Amino acid sequence: MRLEPIANPALTRRLGLPALALGATVLVASLLSALAGADPFAVLGLILKGAAGSKFAALETLNRATPLIFTGLAVAVAFRAKLWNIGAEAQLYAGAIVTVFLATGLLAGTGLWGMALVAALAMLAGALVLLGPVMLKTRFGVDEVVTTLLFNFIMLLIVSWLLEGPMKDPAGMGWPKSEPLERAMRLPRLAEGLRLHWGFALALIAAVLVWFLQARTTLGYEMRAVGHNPRAAAFAGIPVNPVLVRTALLSGGLAALAGYSEVAGLKGHLSLDLSPGFGYTGIIVAMLALLHPLGVVFTAIFVAGIFVGSDSMSRAAGVPTYIADMLLASALLLMVLAIGLTRYRVVWK
Amino acid sequence: MSADYGAQETVLRLTGITRRFGATLANDAIDLTLKRGEVLALLGENGAGKTTLMNILFGQYAADSGTVEVFGKPLPPGNPAAALSAGLGMVHQHFTLADNLTVLDNILLGTVPLWRAGFGRAAARARVLTLSRDFGLAVDPEARVGDLSVGERQRVEILKALYRDVRILILDEPTAVLTPQESDALFATLRSAVAGGLSVIFISHKLHEVMAASSRVLVLRHGRVVGQVATAGTTREALAAMMVGAELRKATVTPGTPGPVLLQLRGVHTSKDAAGKDDRIGGLRGIDLALRGGQITGIAGVSGNGQAALSDLLSGLLAPQAGTLDLGGTAQGQWSPRRALTAGIGRIPEDRHKTGTIAEFTLTENVILERYAEAPFARAGVMDWAAARRVTDDLIRRFDVRCEGPDGVIRLLSGGNMQKLILGRVLDTAPRIILANQPVRGLDIGAISYVHGQLVAARDAGAAVLLISEDLDEIMELSDIIHVMSEGRLSPPFARGSMTAAQIGLWMAGQGFDEGATDAA
Numbered sequence: 001m002r003l004e005p006i007a008n009p010a011l012t013r014r015l016g017l018p019a020l021a022l023g024a025t026v027l028v029a030s031l032l033s034a035l036a037g038a039d040p041f042a043v044l045g046l047i048l049k050g051a052a053g054s055k056f057a058a059l060e061t062l063n064r065a066t067p068l069i070f071t072g073l074a075v076a077v078a079f080r081a082k083l084w085n086i087g088a089e090a091q092l093y094a095g096a097i098v099t100v101f102l103a104t105g106l107l108a109g110t111g112l113w114g115m116a117l118v119a120a121l122a123m124l125a126g127a128l129v130l131l132g133p134v135m136l137k138t139r140f141g142v143d144e145v146v147t148t149l150l151f152n153f154i155m156l157l158i159v160s161w162l163l164e165g166p167m168k169d170p171a172g173m174g175w176p177k178s179e180p181l182e183r184a185m186r187l188p189r190l191a192e193g194l195r196l197h198w199g200f201a202l203a204l205i206a207a208v209l210v211w212f213l214q215a216r217t218t219l220g221y222e223m224r225a226v227g228h229n230p231r232a233a234a235f236a237g238i239p240v241n242p243v244l245v246r247t248a249l250l251s252g253g254l255a256a257l258a259g260y261s262e263v264a265g266l267k268g269h270l271s272l273d274l275s276p277g278f279g280y281t282g283i284i285v286a287m288l289a290l291l292h293p294l295g296v297v298f299t300a301i302f303v304a305g306i307f308v309g310s311d312s313m314s315r316a317a318g319v320p321t322y323i324a325d326m327l328l329a330s331a332l333l334l335m336v337l338a339i340g341l342t343r344y345r346v347v348w349k
Numbered sequence: 350m351s352a353d354y355g356a357q358e359t360v361l362r363l364t365g366i367t368r369r370f371g372a373t374l375a376n377d378a379i380d381l382t383l384k385r386g387e388v389l390a391l392l393g394e395n396g397a398g399k400t401t402l403m404n405i406l407f408g409q410y411a412a413d414s415g416t417v418e419v420f421g422k423p424l425p426p427g428n429p430a431a432a433l434s435a436g437l438g439m440v441h442q443h444f445t446l447a448d449n450l451t452v453l454d455n456i457l458l459g460t461v462p463l464w465r466a467g468f469g470r471a472a473a474r475a476r477v478l479t480l481s482r483d484f485g486l487a488v489d490p491e492a493r494v495g496d497l498s499v500g501e502r503q504r505v506e507i508l509k510a511l512y513r514d515v516r517i518l519i520l521d522e523p524t525a526v527l528t529p530q531e532s533d534a535l536f537a538t539l540r541s542a543v544a545g546g547l548s549v550i551f552i553s554h555k556l557h558e559v560m561a562a563s564s565r566v567l568v569l570r571h572g573r574v575v576g577q578v579a580t581a582g583t584t585r586e587a588l589a590a591m592m593v594g595a596e597l598r599k600a601t602v603t604p605g606t607p608g609p610v611l612l613q614l615r616g617v618h619t620s621k622d623a624a625g626k627d628d629r630i631g632g633l634r635g636i637d638l639a640l641r642g643g644q645i646t647g648i649a650g651v652s653g654n655g656q657a658a659l660s661d662l663l664s665g666l667l668a669p670q671a672g673t674l675d676l677g678g679t680a681q682g683q684w685s686p687r688r689a690l691t692a693g694i695g696r697i698p699e700d701r702h703k704t705g706t707i708a709e710f711t712l713t714e715n716v717i718l719e720r721y722a723e724a725p726f727a728r729a730g731v732m733d734w735a736a737a738r739r740v741t742d743d744l745i746r747r748f749d750v751r752c753e754g755p756d757g758v759i760r761l762l763s764g765g766n767m768q769k770l771i772l773g774r775v776l777d778t779a780p781r782i783i784l785a786n787q788p789v790r791g792l793d794i795g796a797i798s799y800v801h802g803q804l805v806a807a808r809d810a811g812a813a814v815l816l817i818s819e820d821l822d823e824i825m826e827l828s829d830i831i832h833v834m835s836e837g838r839l840s841p842p843f844a845r846g847s848m849t850a851a852q853i854g855l856w857m858a859g860q861g862f863d864e865g866a867t868d869a870a
Contacts, residue, residue, distance in 0.1 A: 229707045
């Protein structure tokens with residue numbers, strides 16, 4: 001078997017194959033539902049209904065999509081420069097820790113202006129978490145896949161220690177969670193009575209800004225050049241290592257905003273279950289969007305919809321929620337395969 | 350193999366091998382015989398047809414006509430497995446060893462069935478030790494390959510071939526990566542190996558090695574055998590003349606008018622590349638060079654003799670470790686690609702696909718690669734793509750680039766059009782110094798004359814052009830001043846037409862201008 005590159009793939013190939021991948025994903029989901037003893041059509045219908053069947057469901061999906069947009073952007077920015085940041089989870093928690101620390105401490109009672117400052121400092125914390133691995137990479141060639149991945153576990157242990165010790169809520173009845181943010185320090189809802197907070201709007205703004213940065217600024221041009229061909233970039237006078245460091249700072253900052261938005265917009269406090277793997281799911285979101293910042297918004301909503309819809313389907317049909325993970329995994333694998341096949345033709349010989 | 354080998358038995362016979370690639374005749378009716386226990390040197394410039402011939406011998410290509418006989422039996426064409434089982438083996442310039450395994454494991458790799466536990470490692474070890482004693486290849490079977498020197502690794506490669514019962518060993522430029530001391534050790538090894546019954550073909554373009562190591566020499570030029578002599582009965586001068594050819598191409602370009610010195614190198618030493626790992630080989634070793642405006646300075650020589658380092662130095666990728674780089678009278682301290690560009694050096698890199706362009710980028714994105722941050726392409730960090738597209742459109746028209754337009758991906762361009770775009774990108778900034786490293790490699794005749802014409806026009810406009818090329822004809826045709834490069838050094842400059850082919854050939858082959866003055870490594 002051999003792969004042969006296709007110089008200029010036809011539009012039908014470029015659109016048809018991803019559509020085929022989506023269809024195959026639905027087929028996989030149906031098979032799994034049938035295996036679990038449920039009617040596949042009913043299960044798919046319930047997932048769809050649970051994700052977008054009512055105003056409540058749709059808002060729930062957008063709420064869930066908010067941190068995924070941030071982590072998806074973080075991954076998309078880094079991967080575009082071929083900086084493999086697998087540590088969005090750690091950067092998310094760094095942002096969350098700083099948010100709780102400042103909003104319940106030094107900056108308590110400062111209101112919205114204070115929260116803007118908190119957001120900036122949370123981003124800085126996330127950026128610093130990624131700075132270590134990227135310095136190790138540029139100075140000593142240490143593989144950032146390993147270091148950023150391992151940082152996730154270190155960070156969870158730090159959070160665990162904080163919540164059992166210095167940041168533990170005295171009024172928390174012994175639960176490992178932080179003191180809650182006061183009402184004035186929370187991100188307001190987008191409209192009165194609407195269960196969707198300003199974090200979602202921030203995420204949309206971030207996506208547009210990141211798109212502008214990548215497509216229209218010199219830094220974005222440098223990041224793409226370094227990602228595609230560091231040798232040619234260096235030859236052309238682009239400072240490759242400084243560009244990687246700047247990319248890392250941006251990526252870490254974006255991931256930290258996911259933690260900020262979850263704490264200040266949704267949960268109100270820090271706990272060990274703040275993120276059910278948003279950092280890792282951000283990789284799927286970014287890959288499905290082909291690393292396009294605006295595409296990330298749509299894939300994040302798609303992925304969030306599958307999670308939210310599966311939750312509600314599970315309650316109604318008795319099929320385990322793990323089907324959501326299976327769905328996403330097969331969607332990702334099939335999509336990656338489809339995109340590969342748009343650029344390469346398989347030749348059997 | 351039943352026959353008793355006489356002292357002069359022929360083990361390999363190639364008859365009338367011809368192979369054509371498009372319009373070029375890579376091999377033209379080549380006859381070659383190899384006798385048992387001899388070292389045959391295959392001598393020739395790059396592009397003389399040595400590699401094609403060996404690829405045909407090994408079944409990578411089928412010859413258009415001609416036959417190969419090994420130990421008296423014909424070898425089926427285009428069948429690598431048959432060549433291997435007939436006892437042919439090759440040691441490439443670049444080793445194929447696993448650094449993290451031991452010598453023994455490397456030798457056994459691929460000879461042992463995948464799923465068998467006890468395969469007789471002790472017996473294998475004993476056999477490797479016997480081979481290494483019989484053939485004078487001293488190496489510890491339990492050493493990790495990653496810890497070995499380059500010379501030792503080469504011995505492992507040879508042992509690997511011997512372990513697979515190779516009776517005819519082909520060495521492709523074996524000394525390219527070795528120090529002089531390691532080369533001498535290799536020649537001693539070869540002498541004891543042929544005494545042990547091995548036959549060797551030794552591919553090289555270095556005359557002193559050919560003289561030291563071989564018993565017979567076959568010289569190729571433009572795909573044809575131009576001479577076959579016993580080493581004992583010839584001289585370096587005679588071999589050089591055969592290799593380069595008796596006549597040099599006459600210049601068709603009018604000479605330039607020399608202007609002021611725009612760039613001067615004095616006693617420059619560098620490492621091989623920016624990583625700077627191994628500065629014994631490939632780096633510059635005390636280069637003096639003056640580039641004048643209005644002149645094309647040509648660097649002739651076989652590639653791998655420091656041309657890459659010289660090119661990297663002028664590109665800004667490599668800084669001098671010793672010596673000075675003067676640009677218009679000012680010595681450069683900090684040196685980088687950005688500074689080289691600011692100083693007015695336009696660069697046409699050797700590899701247009703990997704260094705000169707970013708394959709996934711559009712033509713526009715590639716055109717502004719070296720000045721994306723300057724007005725009018727960027728203001729306050731924000732790109733103006735309309736301005737970039739206008740400039741690209743203009744370059745496409747002025748330099749006759751055949752393409753879909755400025756928004757097409759550059760990967761889809763042909764080599765000639767890609768090179769024209771790079772040329773346009775360089776010339777558009779009106780550089781005072783132009784580095785052109787192999788500017789026409791792989792191009793068709795039309796594109797070649799276009800690129801050459803543009804370089805001459807830039808020279809006439811007052812630019813200093815440094816032309817690095819493996820093609821001696823190209824150098825002789827275009828250059829006003831010529832240096833020959835060999836082993837990281839430059840010959841004194843000479844004017845076009847003032848040297849005979851034999852003299853240049855000797856310099857290119859590593860003989861002559863500072864023989865014996867090698868660095869004590």
